[in-house]
Amino acid sequence: MSEAANGDNLSKDPPSRISQELRNFYAEHNVDLARLEQVGKSGESDPFPFRFVRLNPRFDRGESLKILNKEVGEHKVEGKEPHKPIPVNWIGSEWGFFALPASFPLASSESFTSGRVYGMDVSSGAGAAALLSNSFDTNPSQTGDHNSAADISDEIRVLDLCCCPGLKLCAMADHFRDQKATIIGVDVSEPRMALCKKIVTKYQLSHSDDAEPANTSSIPKAKANIQLYCQDGTSFGTNWKEQNLVFDTRSALEDISVRGKRKRMNKSARARERKRLKEIASEDWTRSQQSTTNEDSNQESQAPGAPGILLFDYVLVDAECSTDGSLKHMKERLKSGTDDPKQAEETTVIETNDMLTDQRQLDELVDLQKRLLESGYRLLKPGGKLVYSTCSLSHAQNENVVKWLLEKYPDDCYSIPVNFLNAKSTLIVEGTLKGTIRFYPNLAKEDMELFGDGFFLAKLGKRE
Numbered sequence: 031m032s033e034a035a036n037g038d039n040l041s042k043d044p045p046s047r048i049s050q051e052l053r054n055f056y057a058e059h060n061v062d063l064a065r066l067e068q069v070g071k072s073g074e075s076d077p078f079p080f081r082f083v084r085l086n087p088r089f090d091r092g093e094s095l096k097i098l099n100k101e102v103g104e105h106k107v108e109g110k111e112p113h114k115p116i117p118v119n120w121i122g123s124e125w126g127f128f129a130l131p132a133s134f135p136l137a138s139s140e141s142f143t144s145g146r147v148y149g150m151d152v153s154s155g156a157g158a159a160a161l162l163s164n165s166f167d168t169n170p171s172q173t174g175d176h177n178s179a180a181d182i183s184d185e186i187r188v189l190d191l192c193c194c195p196g197l198k199l200c201a202m203a204d205h206f207r208d209q210k211a212t213i214i215g216v217d218v219s220e221p222r223m224a225l226c227k228k229i230v231t232k233y234q235l236s237h238s239d240d241a242e243p244a245n246t247s248s249i250p251k252a253k254a255n256i257q258l259y260c261q262d263g264t265s266f267g268t269n270w271k272e273q274n275l276v277f278d279t280r281s282a283l284e285d286i287s288v289r290g291k292r293k294r295m296n297k298s299a300r301a302r303e304r305k306r307l308k309e310i311a312s313e314d315w316t317r318s319q320q321s322t323t324n325e326d327s328n329q330e331s332q333a334p335g336a337p338g339i340l341l342f343d344y345v346l347v348d349a350e351c352s353t354d355g356s357l358k359h360m361k362e363r364l365k366s367g368t369d370d371p372k373q374a375e376e377t378t379v380i381e382t383n384d385m386l387t388d389q390r391q392l393d394e395l396v397d398l399q400k401r402l403l404e405s406g407y408r409l410l411k412p413g414g415k416l417v418y419s420t421c422s423l424s425h426a427q428n429e430n431v432v433k434w435l436l437e438k439y440p441d442d443c444y445s446i447p448v449n450f451l452n453a454k455s456t457l458i459v460e461g462t463l464k465g466t467i468r469f470y471p472n473l474a475k476e477d478m479e480l481f482g483d484g485f486f487l488a489k490l491g492k493r494e
């Protein structure tokens with residue numbers, strides 16, 4: 031029986047647009063079903079209190095906030111919604127998160143179109159923040175400085191194994207933007223990778239201080255470099271293929287410096303870019319082969335089947351999941367249902383989530399999550415840190431997956447307990463595995479608590 035079928039029987043409740051199995055699941059996981067069922071009903075306002083943005087640090091913070099304040103202030107909002115952006119302090123001001131009214135039309139705002147703010151949920155931000163900072167470690171003295179792994183290497187290497195559309199990737203690149211760092215994003219989906227390239231170009235490159243004026247042929251020097259690989263994360267690093275490198279900051283910046291602002295490329299420009307990416311990929315590959323053979327002769331045992339593998343100081347495995355905790359996904363699924371009572375009677379079960387409620391699909395998904403997590407762990411340097419996260423509330427996809435890895439690598443894999451003490455709320459709790467964190471989706475319109483999506487995260491380390 032699937033996890034979703036284990037909850038209390040709520041059959042006395044009025045007919046629902048949400049399947050009974052899924053209602054049981056949400057009831058088990060602190061989700062206010064009454065509010066959830068308002069989604070998409072005519073005449074009902076959006077039940078989600080906020081949307082979140084993150085400031086792009088490439089712009090002057092004061093100026094960005096001035097523009098955002100003005101735009102939010104001019105937006106007509108009902109009831110208790112905020113009339114100005116509210117800083118989300120529990121995550122730390124350096125991450126630049128602000129809560130806006132859910133009804134604020136972000137996509138058409140100047141703040142967004144100009145690239146001054148990213149639209150990003152704050153729970154997702156917590157995943158990146160927990161990985162790169164030790165401020166959220168329960169015992170920071172035991173886990174050392176947050177850059178301890180990086181201090182020993184001359185360049186910080188970050189791997190985002192399921193990176194698209196790229197919001198956590200950009201947050202991590204922003205964090206290291208003044209340091210010599212390489213942030214590698216990997217994703218198996220071509221369309222999602224195309225979107226990721228657009229997002230990286232919009233936020234990271236179009237406003238880069240590193241791009242030199244047009245008509246210079248020298249390659250600009252970006253301190254933090256982003257590379258994107260379109261390939262299966264479960265085998266990344268073991269079958270390095272240069273054609274899988276689809277984006278590199280150095281090549282993109284060169285394009286900007288030679289031709290001015292990066293535009294949609296024509297056929298010959300695309301061919302030139304491919305050639306340049308191939309050169310970069312083979313240079314990097316040779317460099318990684320040399321550095322791992324020189325520095326780390328015992329890496330083969332850490333990375334089965336992958337001699338000369340490139341290892342990382344930080345790895346994020348934000349795995350594919352059933353997305354049942356994401357407010358956006360809940361809303362999309364429920365809106366595709368009907369509000370017509372006649373139709374609703376005929377089709378009482380409109381909302382389904384097969385990845386969660388069909389045992390076979392759930393098993394396949396969990397298997398993928400384990401392979402992604404193990405692949406990420408294999409690519410982690412000894413002394414490095416890894417975060418596994420999903421936007422699902424399911425124990426099978428979260429705590430059980432992490433427990434499986436800890437049991438498989440008892441000698442070197444350990445849990446780094448995390449907490450967000452500044453975020454006192456019933457919406458954030460410790461997971462059923464000690465030290466892990468669960469965010470419950472924020473549907474409470476009344477309380478103005480600065481939380482968003484449902485999210486799970488676990489932080490792990492690899493012993494030296």
Ligand SMILES: C[S@@+](CC[C@H](N)C(=O)[O-])C[C@H]1O[C@@H](n2cnc3c(N)ncnc32)[C@H](O)[C@@H]1O
Pocket residue numbers: 154191192193194195196197198199216217218219222261262263264348349350351421
């Ligand atoms: C939760 S999303 C990642 C969101 C992303 N980290 C962000 O913050 O924007 C999960 C991603 O995993 C990708 N994915 C699924 N299977 C994969 C695989 N085998 N290898 C790499 N990526 C995979 C999906 O294409 C999807 O983009």
